[in-house]
Amino acid sequence: MFQIFAIAALIGVIPGYIAHSKGRSFFLWWLYGAAFFIIALIHALLISPNVAEVEQRQLDNGMKKCPHCAELIKADANICRYCGRDQHSETADATPA
Ligand SMILES: [Zn+2]
Incomplete structure (x- = not known):
């Protein structure tokens, strides 16, 4: 049982990372990805980037x-x-x- 959660948590990182690079919350998308991997992955790929947030991060950097x-x-x-x-x-x- 634990292994299922471990795998879900691990693959959830993928949509989390994609969403984060588009200026979204990594944590929320990681949870989403762990719960509904395929849906979250496609969703993360389809969402448009949050340009303001991406720009703000670069200004902070x-x-x-x-x-x-x-x-x-x-x-x-x-x-x-x-x-x-x-x-x-x-x-x-x-x-x-
Ligand atoms: Zn210029």
């Missing part, structure tokens, strides 16, 4: 938003890798006086 093109770039970057614009001259303008 030391990324910043380019003030020109709004793409996420490294906080240490001097030049945006998307639009190629300088990150120093305009950051001063963005801060309210």
Whole structure:
């Protein structure tokens, strides 16, 4: 009996991981995946990513938003890798006086 729960808990990690990478709660999707693996797996693959949450995680991980093109770039970057614009001259303008 224990083995069934162990296997369910183990395979539940798969939809949990997929959902987490789309900005959803790993824990809830892990429970869901452990209970209804096939349904949760398909569901996790079909849900659209929570863009705001994914972006917020990247901002928490030391990324910043380019003030020109709004793409996420490294906080240490001097030049945006998307639009190629300088990150120093305009950051001063963005801060309210
Ligand atoms: Zn840019």
